[in-house]
Amino acid sequence: MPSACQHKEANSMVEEFMLLANISVAAETTRAFPQCAMLRRHPCPQPGAFDGLNHALRQHGVELDATSSLTLGASLDKCVKPDQPYFNKLVRILATRSMQQACAAKPIHWLAH
Known part of the structure; x- marks a missing residue:
């Protein structure tokens, strides 16, 4: 059974990947649509x-x-x-x-x- 420490590390890793995915999508969207902003x-x-x-x-x-x-x-x-x-x-x-x-x-x- 995983410990609480391992669970927190896994959550942190998922959060980091989600953040990286958001940054990548934002960069690509900005490149493709430089005159627009999505809020x-x-x-x-x-x-x-x-x-x-x-x-x-x-x-x-x-x-x-x-x-x-x-x-x-x-x-x-x-x-x-x-x-x-x-x-x-x-x-x-x-x-x-x-x-x-x-x-x-x-x-x-x-x-x-």
Whole structure:
């Protein structure tokens, strides 16, 4: 049976390959369509979606502002404990689970001036 350490190493390797795949696709897309940009965005958080997470976070003296995607991102950046990397990662994982799924924005054509 694999240990937790091996599991984490495997997860890390998968994450690295996914990141490399995304970078490769982005580079090829940029080469093929230099005048366009494809954007992903997360819709505004659903009301109440972060209530449970915020209840738990308040016990640690922090809270997320899920009023908008912008405030959520800013509050996630502040919601860290420098000496507890697992806490920081867990907060981001749980926040991601509470977010709406990202969607593609309309393509943007760069204006040539």
